[in-house]
Amino acid sequence: MKFTDGMWCLREGISIDWMSNVERLSVEQDVVHLLLNKYQRHRGDTLNSPTISATVTSPLEGIIGVKLVHWAGQNDNGPHYQIASKTGHTTIDQTDGLLLYQSGPASLKINTAPNELGFTWYGDSGQTLTGHSFRSIGYVRDRTTDRTRWTDGLYVEHDGYMLAELNLGVNEKLYGLGERFGPFVKNGQRVDIWNEDGGTSSELAYKNIPFYLSSKGYGVFVRHTGKVSLELQSERTTRVNISVPGQELEYYIIFGSTPKEVLRRYTALTGQPSLVPTWSYNLWLTTSFTTSYDEKTVTGFLDGFRERDIPLGVFHFDTFWMKSYQWCDFQFDKDYFPNATAYLKRLKERGLKISVWLNSYIAQASPLFKEGKEKGYFIKRLDGSVWQWDMWQAGMAIVDFTNPEASKWYTDHLMRLMDMGVDSFKTDFAERIPFQNVKFYDGSDPVRMHNYYSILYNKAVYEAMIGRVGKAKSLLFARSTAPGGQAYPVHWGGDCESTFEAMAESLRGGLSLMLSGYIFWASDIGGFEGTPLPALYKRWVQFGLLSSHSRLHGSSSYRVPWIYGEDCSDVLRDSVKRKISLTPYILQEALHGHQTGVPLMRAMFLEFPDDLNTYTIDTQYMFGSNLLVAPVFTEEGTVTFYVPCNEEDNHRGKWVSWFDYNKTYEPGQWYTEKHDFSSLPILIRPGTVTPINPKLKSPEDDPLDGFKLILNGSIDSENYKIEIVNPENTHEVLKVIDICKLIDDSEMSQKTTRVYTYF
CATH class of the missing domain: 3.20.20.80 (Glycosidases)
Known part of the structure; x- marks a missing residue:
């Protein structure tokens, strides 16, 4: 929420009590208590003015939080976001005019000198992350609402807000805040953390997460379950202004030497992402929303997939499996499914999940x-x-x-x-x-x-x-x-339109969510609202089958491929089989995401934080650590993409096309290509080993029967290990392959691309 009118003036009816001084402080074990007040000229300034109590804590190493309270007498009925907490990782040092709070690699310096209040967070090498400078902590009174009655005289009331303004550095970029479909870089935007059913084409969002990730090596989590308003360089161009209605505001600065490290600490704080069963990586097909369907319709769809050799793993019954006006009664509509139990059994006999x-x-x-x-x-x-x-x-x-x-x-x-x-x-x-x-x-x-x-x-x-x-x-x-919702996967992107623009906004939303602690995500392949043109259908199929989860779903039209043309069936078949062949790789990357909070689909800068060119890219992504994917967002098949530059990768070889190992790409370069519907830009990173199994008919099959390794470029044999995850228990590693014990030194040092058959 904006409270100012430019640099010098407040909006009419707004007043802000700014904190400028540390009146007193105390230390209790690993907690610092501060009493903040306005600029103090003499003892009389302690009268007729508010204070804000500040509490500094560190729930986990590398995370330092501040809780600001104006009035403490309010009822607190919750709820509150749950966070993890440990002790024993902090140190506190005090000198005249300065308090240093250290939590592992992160530190907070508080200027306690008279009338010099300031908070500054630092990283492990002493670099400044963010902080509070002049007039950045305050209590806001808003007398423009219906609550204010001037006839109340001395007892006139107001709506109040806690306000904290965090400094931004030169060229600092901000990301995350949940699944947001607008500009990927959040600078210049106002974001309200407030869940709404707004589709995918507006500033409203289904998944609002009060956590943003900064390119400077930190994240900010606002622990407030109500509406949180953030002005991200949109009110003060050098700050993020955070306001919440009421009397208290709690936030945490989360340090990380890399963006991945920030996500690791954030998910350790708010909840570890849960894993999903292997069968969920199959293709999902739905009835669509308002379409007419019954047993005959569904069976016809399934027969069509079988006849065209398109693997299908999950069938979804959308809303009208129940009788209209009775949602939810949890009963199959007997007019369309007279014996639902028997019918579901027949579907299960086809090998489908329901x-x-x-x-x-x-x-x-x-x-x-x-x-x-x-x-x-x-x-x-x-x-x-x-x-x-x-x-x-x-x-x-x-x-x-x-x-x-x-x-x-x-x-x-x-x-x-x-x-x-x-x-x-x-x-x-x-x-x-x-x-x-x-x-x-x-x-x-x-x-x-x-x-x-x-x-x-x-x-x-x-x-x-x-x-x-x-x-x-x-x-x-x-x-x-x-x-915390990352503990209850999976999440999909909601109601998008059937356009290339909506496909691109869906990707932006997914990447933003996966910079907010989530590791799995899906979109409605083909778009939800409207009927996709065949070209869009095929391009969204390619993109959707290189997402963590893949579901064909629409509103008023079906998404079975042959109604758009048999060439759509060909594209879907190839895309599904490609994803199934990647199952060993997907399971390995998902397990790492569960352990670290790093998502399967990654914004480019998350994987390549040293390449500044990656920080604004939102039309391509890394699928795991090894594969670059650039979806095609044009009907004619033209696509422009960037090949990232990484010093460690550069001497190991070149990026190569998934479809043609002789087609190479130089790092640090932009490319424009035209693809027919048999391909899209999928690039294999140099210096990597990607486990695949082209023999798999479904993700649940034996990963060892037909297991292969794609080696691209020279490999760091001392550190490179492949984990083969058990498809029956995605938490369990069946086998660890030590690459240095598998392949001789001469093979490891080659800069070509080769496929190694392990079993």
Whole structure:
């Protein structure tokens, strides 16, 4: 939120009490307590003016947090984002006018000299990261809202905000803040952390994460479940201004010598990304949303895939598997599926996994509505009645997951579906959560529940599934989330249009989310709204099958390839089989992501932080650490892409095309190519070993039977190891291949590309 009118003036009706002085401080073990006040000329300045209490802590090594509190007497009903915490990694030194707070490689210097308040964070080599300088911590009073009644005289009230402004350096760039579909570099933008069902073509977002990553080697996590407003060089061009309504603001500066290290520490703080079952990397096909379908339609789709030799692993039933106006009642519509249990069994006999759509709403026509109302399982109005509206489903109520009995009631119905053969659930919606004139079972603050609700919803469904089938044996397909949601994968990009522009904005959104602690992501292949042209369908298929998860889905039209032309079937077949052959590589990279927070699909700068040319690129990405992917966003097949420069890679050889090892690329160069639908730019990084298995028919097959290694350029034999992950347990490594023991020195030093058959 902007409070100023240029450098010199505040907006009319706004006043800010700026903190300029450390009145006193105390140290209690590894916690620093500060009392901040305004500029002090004499003792009289301590009267009739506010203070802000600041608490400095370090929950984990390399992370230093500050909590700012104006008034401490407010009720705190939560919820709060959960964070990890350890002790014993900090040191505190005090001298006249200075306090140094050290947490592993990161440090915070606080200027405690009279009227010289300042905070400065430093990295391990003494480099300045960010800080608070002149007039950057304050309490804001807004007297322009309906709350202010001037007739109240001395007791006039106002809306209040906590404000913290963090310094930005020259050429510093900012990323993340969840799945945002606008400009990839966030400088110059205003971002409100507030979940909304806004599609993929606006500033609204389904997945808002109050965490941004800086090119200077740090990240900032704002631990606040309500609305967080960030002005990223859009109010003060040298600062990020962070404001939250109310009386307190808590944030953490997370240091990392590389962007990957920042993500590792951020996910260690907010939650380790969970792994998913191997079968989920298969191609998913859906019925689409408003299309007409029944058993005959679905069976026809599946037969068409089999006849065309297109591997398919998961079939998803979207909304109308249930009877209209009854979402959710968790019952297959008998008019279209007269014996759902038997039909699901026949689908399972085809080797398919089954997914069904649901949301956290219960329509008034659902047989479950009366039971939920009587037992108090829904969000209520202040008078105790059920909160309802007609947006989406007529008279729908919303399940209150703060009520343990309501959560169990909801997930018990899901367990019944799993008993029928359902393997996964698409947890749609959960953004339109009311926050005015409502109350939750546990007394949570409704405003703070608006974003947090998505965590409760996804957590309830995910943990019920995992409790039934075991760790990493199932997954969600979720649309909304908040910090910590990486523990409940997978997430997809929501309602995009069927255009090349929407395909590009989807990639921007995915890359931004995966710079926010998430390692898995998918988009609706072909676009959700509209019917894609055949060229777009084929290009999105190529891109979608080089995403961590791949789902054909639309709104009012089907996404089976042959309705767009049999050449679309050919492109889909090739793309699916290519992804399946990459299963050993994908499983290895996913396991590393689980351990480190580094995503499968990576913004270029995340993998090449020393190449400044990569910092603004948002039309290509690294798929794992070895493969560069540049999707084609034009009908004619023209694509421009950049080959990154890395000093360590440069002497090991050249980048080569996945399709033709004789086609090489120089680092640090831009290329423009024209591709037909049989290819796209997929480049193999020099100095890498990529495990593949072209013999696999599905990701779950034996990875050792047909296992091969693609060696490109000279290999660092002392450090290079390949982990073959067990497809039946994605946490388990079946075998570690030490490259130096496998290949002789002369082979290791070659700068060509070769395929090595291991088994």
